[in-house]
Amino acid sequence: MKFVLAAALVVLGLGLAACDAPQTVDDAGITTKIKTKMAADSRTSALKVSVDTVNGVVTLTGAVPAQSEKTAADEIAKMTDGVKSVVNNITINPATTSVSNIGEKTEAAAKEAAEDMSDAGVLAKIKTKFVAEGIIGTNVDVVNGVATLNGTVEDASEKTRAEQIAKATSGVKNVKNMLKIEKKK
Numbered sequence: 001m002k003f004v005l006a007a008a009l010v011v012l013g014l015g016l017a018a019c020d021a022p023q024t025v026d027d028a029g030i031t032t033k034i035k036t037k038m039a040a041d042s043r044t045s046a047l048k049v050s051v052d053t054v055n056g057v058v059t060l061t062g063a064v065p066a067q068s069e070k071t072a073a074d075e076i077a078k079m080t081d082g083v084k085s086v087v088n089n090i091t092i093n094p095a096t097t098s099v100s101n102i103g104e105k106t107e108a109a110a111k112e113a114a115e116d117m118s119d120a121g122v123l124a125k126i127k128t129k130f131v132a133e134g135i136i137g138t139n140v141d142v143v144n145g146v147a148t149l150n151g152t153v154e155d156a157s158e159k160t161r162a163e164q165i166a167k168a169t170s171g172v173k174n175v176k177n178m179l180k181i182e183k184k185k
Helices: 002-040 067-078 102-132 156-168
Strands: 049-054 057-064 085-092 138-143 146-153 174-177
Touching: 002 049, 002 057, 002 067, 057 067, 067 085, 102 138, 102 146, 102 156, 146 156, 156 174
Parallel strands: 057 085, 146 174
Antiparallel strands: 049 057, 138 146
């Protein structure tokens, strides 16, 4: 009798598990359909938005740079077969790079890289000129075209000459002369 009861419980359990399985498959299918649609839609970034589906209720999470991208993700999810409702927990973060601002972010990064390269080029020019002029014991830093001179020189004329060389260097916008005068022993 115990054996028959145990067998009946196992069969009942398997039957109930089988009833849940189609919804799990449907939920996974819904999630896949939404992610695929997002990847194909130029208004959204499938990489920035997570999709989770439970019993036909879709939850969207992640961060995008613009309201338009959040709205597009919501529309795509709502228009997908099998979706009962959508919970849109996507946040707006303008610092996030995504399809709606990739051009702007790329342009800003290129400008920053050009400035960095420009600063490095200016620094190299100043250091080369200092060596050629015999100005040693200095530390030069260039940020956004502003040359900062640190370290020690032997006299006021060398300090002035270093500043003039830096100012005359192409790409220098300003010079901060922090050089100290120390007589060598």
